[in-house]
Amino acid sequence: MNNNDNPFIVTGRIKPEYFCDRKEESERLIKLLLNGNNIVIKSDRRMGKTGLIQYCFNNPTFTENYYTFFIDILHTTCLQELVHELGRAVYEQTVPRGKKMGQRFLKALRSLNGKFGFDTISGTPTFSIGLGDIEHPEYTLEEIFGYLQQADRPCIVAIDEFQQIGKYPEKNIEALLRGHIQEIDNCHFIFAGSEKNMLRLMFGNRSRPFYKSADNMDLNAIPCEEYVKFICEKFSDKGRKIEPETAKKVYDMFEGHTYYIQKIMNEAFSNTFPGEECGLDVVMDSLQSILNDNDGLYKEHLSKMTLRHKSLLYAIALDGWATQITSGAFIKRHKLISASSVQSAIKKLLEEDWVIEEGKRYRVSDRFFGLWIKTVILS
Numbered sequence: 001m002n003n004n005d006n007p008f009i010v011t012g013r014i015k016p017e018y019f020c021d022r023k024e025e026s027e028r029l030i031k032l033l034l035n036g037n038n039i040v041i042k043s044d045r046r047m048g049k050t051g052l053i054q055y056c057f058n059n060p061t062f063t064e065n066y067y068t069f070f071i072d073i074l075h076t077t078c079l080q081e082l083v084h085e086l087g088r089a090v091y092e093q094t095v096p097r098g099k100k101m102g103q104r105f106l107k108a109l110r111s112l113n114g115k116f117g118f119d120t121i122s123g124t125p126t127f128s129i130g131l132g133d134i135e136h137p138e139y140t141l142e143e144i145f146g147y148l149q150q151a152d153r154p155c156i157v158a159i160d161e162f163q164q165i166g167k168y169p170e171k172n173i174e175a176l177l178r179g180h181i182q183e184i185d186n187c188h189f190i191f192a193g194s195e196k197n198m199l200r201l202m203f204g205n206r207s208r209p210f211y212k213s214a215d216n217m218d219l220n221a222i223p224c225e226e227y228v229k230f231i232c233e234k235f236s237d238k239g240r241k242i243e244p245e246t247a248k249k250v251y252d253m254f255e256g257h258t259y260y261i262q263k264i265m266n267e268a269f270s271n272t273f274p275g276e277e278c279g280l281d282v283v284m285d286s287l288q289s290i291l292n293d294n295d296g297l298y299k300e301h302l303s304k305m306t307l308r309h310k311s312l313l314y315a316i317a318l319d320g321w322a323t324q325i326t327s328g329a330f331i332k333r334h335k336l337i338s339a340s341s342v343q344s345a346i347k348k349l350l351e352e353d354w355v356i357e358e359g360k361r362y363r364v365s366d367r368f369f370g371l372w373i374k375t376v377i378l379s
Contacts, residue, residue: 046259221256
């Protein structure tokens with residue numbers, strides 16, 4: 001089967017016809033950006049933030065009249081890495097548009113003079129900058145913002161997992177960024193992230209530099225009715241069938257979490273040939289295939305955890321959503337050591353993102369990992 005036939009996209013850009021719902025969210029995001037606002041988007045990881053932003057960036061108004069940049073900084077650990085990611089994104093979107101922008105880029109980034117490569121045919125610079133070349137990231141950052149300010153069209157920068165800057169070792173990163181953002185009027189920003197509590201503190205605490213500096217958008221699960229309709233239509237469009245009840249079971253299994261539904265339906269679609277029906281048996285076999293594919297990775301994850309951490313992780317996975325985890329009942333039911341042991345272990349699991357907290361409820365961050373623990377380890 002040609003992979004391009006699969007309408008359930010899990011990586012890369014999503015074509016408009018394969019973009020499920022989010023009509024209100026996309027209209028609001030586009031409206032806010034066109035009216036010169038900054039926006040903070042909060043949602044669970046893999047709920048569809050990236051897809052929504054890129055979908056909006058593909059709007060003709062933006063493709064024809066704006067420069068748009070998207071950077072994911074989840075993997076970054078310091079200001080130097082952030083500056084490198086931003087510099088690369090800005091270069092790749094603006095310099096190829098014309099020689100004039102290339103010259104401006106070279107002129108603006110004085111701190112990196114002599115460290116660019118050049119295309120022998122076009123004579124334009126190539127972004128061959130390494131992390132070690134950025135010796136004074138705070139100066140280079142200032143130069144990048146200066147370049148954006150002088151760009152020949154308005155700019156929009158989307159920074160995914162923005163809360164990561166709060167974990168950098170350098171002090172006053174929030175103040176540094178906020179200072180630059182306040183001074184630039186040719187550029188607006190989308191701050192997206194999955195650690196909701198950190199983002200609420202960043203943008204809702206009076207003592208923080210980003211306090212009330214952006215409009216708020218919470219990205220929740222797509223309504224069940226809309227998602228089920230989307231799934232059934234996409235199967236039908238490709239000459240296949242799936243009953244609404246089956247699609248709803250997938251939705252309920254993952255509580256509307258976009259990535260996991262898309263991944264399951266991607267696999268199930270590939271296992272359903274034209275003219276056939278995707279029944280619940282196909283869905284469950286597809287889920288098992290995904291868990292089997294990740295078996296080695298999940299075992300490696302567990303091998304790096306202490307017994308105390310694994311025991312609490314197993315307890316949370318078994319409950320699905322765990323509550324009152326320091327209570328005597330929870331500790332006794334899952335044969336844990338003590339309340340103090342649980343408190344220590346949950347702090348570590350949260351820090352390393354094995355578990356997420358939502359309203360004093362806890363669950364395994366990776367829903368597939370949680371299911372694998374239940375079906376393989378605890379069965």
